[in-house]
Every structure is written in C-alpha cells, then in structure tokens.
Amino acid sequence: MKLVYFAWLRERVGFGQEEIDLPQEVSTVSELLNWLRSRGENFEEALKHPEVIRVAIDQVHENDLDKNITSAKEIALFPPMTGG
Amino acid sequence: MKLVYFAWLRERVGFGQEEIDLPQEVSTVSELLNWLRSRGENFEEALKHPEVIRVAIDQVHENDLDKNITSAKEIALFPPMTGG
Amino acid sequence: MKKPVVQIQQDNFDVGLEVKKLTNTSNNVGAIVTFTGLCRDEEGLLSALELEHYPGMAENEITRIAEQAIERFGLSAATVIHRYGKIETGENIVLVVTAARHRQVAFDGAQFIMDFLKNNAPFWKKEHRLDGTTGDWVDAKDIDDQSLNKWKPVGKN
Amino acid sequence: MKKPVVQIQQDNFDVGLEVKKLTNTSNNVGAIVTFTGLCRDEEGLLSALELEHYPGMAENEITRIAEQAIERFGLSAATVIHRYGKIETGENIVLVVTAARHRQVAFDGAQFIMDFLKNNAPFWKKEHRLDGTTGDWVDAKDIDDQSLNKWKPVGKN
Numbered sequence: 309m310k311l312v313y314f315a316w317l318r319e320r321v322g323f324g325q326e327e328i329d330l331p332q333e334v335s336t337v338s339e340l341l342n343w344l345r346s347r348g349e350n351f352e353e354a355l356k357h358p359e360v361i362r363v364a365i366d367q368v369h370e371n372d373l374d375k376n377i378t379s380a381k382e383i384a385l386f387p388p389m390t391g392g
Numbered sequence: 393m394k395l396v397y398f399a400w401l402r403e404r405v406g407f408g409q410e411e412i413d414l415p416q417e418v419s420t421v422s423e424l425l426n427w428l429r430s431r432g433e434n435f436e437e438a439l440k441h442p443e444v445i446r447v448a449i450d451q452v453h454e455n456d457l458d459k460n461i462t463s464a465k466e467i468a469l470f471p472p473m474t475g476g
Numbered sequence: 477m478k479k480p481v482v483q484i485q486q487d488n489f490d491v492g493l494e495v496k497k498l499t500n501t502s503n504n505v506g507a508i509v510t511f512t513g514l515c516r517d518e519e520g521l522l523s524a525l526e527l528e529h530y531p532g533m534a535e536n537e538i539t540r541i542a543e544q545a546i547e548r549f550g551l552s553a554a555t556v557i558h559r560y561g562k563i564e565t566g567e568n569i570v571l572v573v574t575a576a577r578h579r580q581v582a583f584d585g586a587q588f589i590m591d592f593l594k595n596n597a598p599f600w601k602k603e604h605r606l607d608g609t610t611g612d613w614v615d616a617k618d619i620d621d622q623s624l625n626k627w628k629p630v631g632k633n
Numbered sequence: 634m635k636k637p638v639v640q641i642q643q644d645n646f647d648v649g650l651e652v653k654k655l656t657n658t659s660n661n662v663g664a665i666v667t668f669t670g671l672c673r674d675e676e677g678l679l680s681a682l683e684l685e686h687y688p689g690m691a692e693n694e695i696t697r698i699a700e701q702a703i704e705r706f707g708l709s710a711a712t713v714i715h716r717y718g719k720i721e722t723g724e725n726i727v728l729v730v731t732a733a734r735h736r737q738v739a740f741d742g743a744q745f746i747m748d749f750l751k752n753n754a755p756f757w758k759k760e761h762r763l764d765g766t767t768g769d770w771v772d773a774k775d776i777d778d779q780s781l782n783k784w785k786p787v788g789k790n
Contacts (some may be wrong), residue, residue, distance in 0.1 A: 314687055314757060315759070316770045318685075364687070364690060367690035368690075368693075369753065372646075384687060386687070386755065386757065387757065387765050387770065387773070388772075389753065389755055389756055389757065389773065390751075390758045390773050391684070391686070391715060391727070391750060392579075392670050392726070392747060392754065392756070396530070398530055398600060399528055399596065399600035400613045440568060448598070450535060451532055451533035451536055452536075453537075468533070470530070470600070471616070472616030473594070473595065473600065474594075474598070474600050474614045474616050475598070476558075476570050476590060476594040476595040476597065476736075489650065491652045491667070492647060492649015492650065495648045495667075499669075499671065499725075501685070502725040503673065503674040503722045504674055504675070504676060505673065506673040507668065507669070507671070508667075508671065509666065509667065509668050509669075509743075510665075510785070511664065511665070511668040511736060511740070512652065512656075512665040512666075512667065513663065513664060514664070514665065519661060519696065566656065566657070566660045566662075577673065579668060579670065580780070582668070590736055623737070
C-alpha cells in the first residue's frame, strides 16, 4: 500500500510517500493513524492534532475514521486544503 | 422644456423629442401625462397604460407622480428598461 | 473612494483586456469577477437585437449604481461597459468587472451592479428576427424586478 | 450533460481566451461569469505563494465539483483552471468560467464551484515573504467552511 503526505504534514514526516505493508492489526483509518504515530517522533509530531488531519482513500476524501482500508491502494494524509 | 421619448413610446408618439412650453395648469408629472394625452391619438395610444410608463426628470428616475416639474429642463418618458 | 470606469459604446469590448486593467491596480486584489451578457438567439428565433439608449442618463445611472456597489461592498475597482446599436446573436452586450480582496465581495458587487442595471439603466431592446421581420420590443421581466429584493437597504453610518 | 473543462497546470491562463471558448459554444448562451483568484501580497508581506497539489486527485475532485455545478444549476458549460508551483503576488492562481442562458444561474454556478473548490480541492499554499524567508503554510479559513452552508442539499428528481 502507498502512503502519501502533503504540505506541513509531509514536511514533518520528512518525506512525501512510502510503500508499506499494512500490519494485520490495522484495518481502519483510525487504526492506521495510531499505528503511524508509533513509528517515530516525526510521525508523532506530524499527527499530534488529529482534528486537522484529512484523509483520502484512493484519491477520494474519507471522513469516516472507522472506514475499512485493507483493500486501498493509496492513502493520503494532509492538512485542511487551502486552494483557490 | 424638452420632452424625450424612447422605445415603443417613441414609436407610438411618432418622434423622439420636442420642445414645449408647459401650459400654466400643468405643474406635476401626472398633470403632464394627462395634458399629453389630450394632444392627439398618437399620445393617447402611447400613454394608455400608465402602469408601464417610466419618467425621468433631468435624467433622474422619478416615481412620484405629484413631483413638481415646473423647473425641469428635460423630461423623459419611456417603458420599463430592458438593458443588460 | 475608487471611481468606477463606465463606458457606453457601440463597439465591442475585450473581457480579457478589462480584467487585465483591474488586475494591475494593486497587488492586494485577490478576486476578480466578470459578468458578460450576450445576445441570445432564443432557440433560433432572433438574428439580432437593436439596443436603444438614453445618452447621458445611461452613463449617469450606471455610474451611480457602480459607485453604490464600490461603497457598499468595499470593492477595490469596478468597470461597466454597455453597448448600444444593432448587436447580432452571440455578440457581447454588457460587461461588469469587479475587483476585491476576497471572492464573496467581488461576486456580490458584480451581481448588485447587474441587478440594478437591469432595472434602472435606460436601455431598451428591439428584436430582429431570422425571418427578416422586425419583432417586438423585449418586455421587462418581473424576475429582474424581484432580484432587487435580495439587496435590502443597509443602515447608514 | 456537458462535460466541464478542467486543467491543473503550472502555466498562467488567459481569461479572455477561456471566455471566448465558452462564448462560441452556442448562440443561446446569455451570460458568462468568470472568477479569477489572484495571489495577494497581504499588505506588502508576501513576494509569492508556493502551491503544492495532489496530482490526480486535484483533477478528479475539481471535475466532480464542476460536474455537480453543471447538473445542479443547468449550466451550458464550465471551465476550471488551477495553477500549482510558485506564483508571484499579483499573478493568477485559479479561474472559473460558467456559461448559462440566464445570469443568476451563471453566478450561482461559479460561486458553488469556488466554495467547494476552496474546501475540497487538494491544494496547499506556503508563503514566501518579501524579506526572503519562507513563511507559514496558509491556514484554512473557517469562513470557507461556512460558505458551504448556503448550498443546501437539493432533492433528487
């Protein structure tokens, strides 16, 4: 599975994308966020304000933290958008 | 005093403008409209639907039929506007 | 207060050029809205519209409306160009351009100008039909009148 | 349903050209509205904005929003162009063009697209300051979130 990060979230994580194998105990968005936080200080810092983390599954916005992600190809994490 | 007519009102009157001397008994918008109607069939036809006659005094819209017009230089009569 | 640019002319206008003029007025403009009104063929009925106007009053009335919009919404700039004479279907009739720091203000300013222009600017349209006949004078629409209702009077300060 | 034109690009766009493209689609278009979003200098603080985007999703999300606008308001046509990369103050960032028979529809369609684009299109802005330092990431504004409230869901027919 591909994980991609944007804007200050990318800067805090330290890179823009990575390929991961989802651990067996991770099957929802909120479980993914918890697992990522355990991967180091950079992720802890990047994800410390969950209320400003937006998630897209296969390039579609996903607001439901309980959404199953096991069949996703690409999950993106980013701050609230400021285009336009 | 100059009177000017526009659109179908101009077509029904038969000309676009004229110079007139305001009769002594005419001092308001509604008195002007009544006097004009007495000037011939063309004016009678042009002014027969008072609800669709708009009036401008010296190039400013005037909704008050009792407005005094004796010091006006130019009075315009026209149908509802359809610009834009 | 910034003065609006108001032009009443027979010639066509260039939307891109008028936008560029307002873009360069300040680096603190964040939003430009344009409205272009065009001559519709009304499902193939019309070949053109003939626009009659009241010279002098047309400029004055549109200037007054644009000045009100600049003051009420705090626009950075506003341009209004209205054509007269014979205008073929598909051609431009009227252009409104508003510039502001933020988008809602630019949108509101442009809509305000168009709503009042429709009701108060002394222009009248006569139809030229594709079959060669001269058609009717276009009727004023109730909907244009109603569109003023959304601009309730604001208290003076 | 007419498909919107959506472009995500580094290069600038030409407002006049995009308007002309929609003008020529039909002689029954009576109204064209454009919205141009520009890079403000924030009272002399900024020299530029760096726009980061999510390739693929940016196109998809804006296309979805523009298609919704076309269907909901019955637009004749819609174009959205959004730039990315480094954009100097005074330069264009985003363009929305809507065409319709009547003006209220064109205005509503353009505002709808901008309101949803602001909240849902995956773009992020980072400040470049005039003093040479790299500034903050621009914060999302509550007002952009609230601006969605005016577009209440409509019943399906």
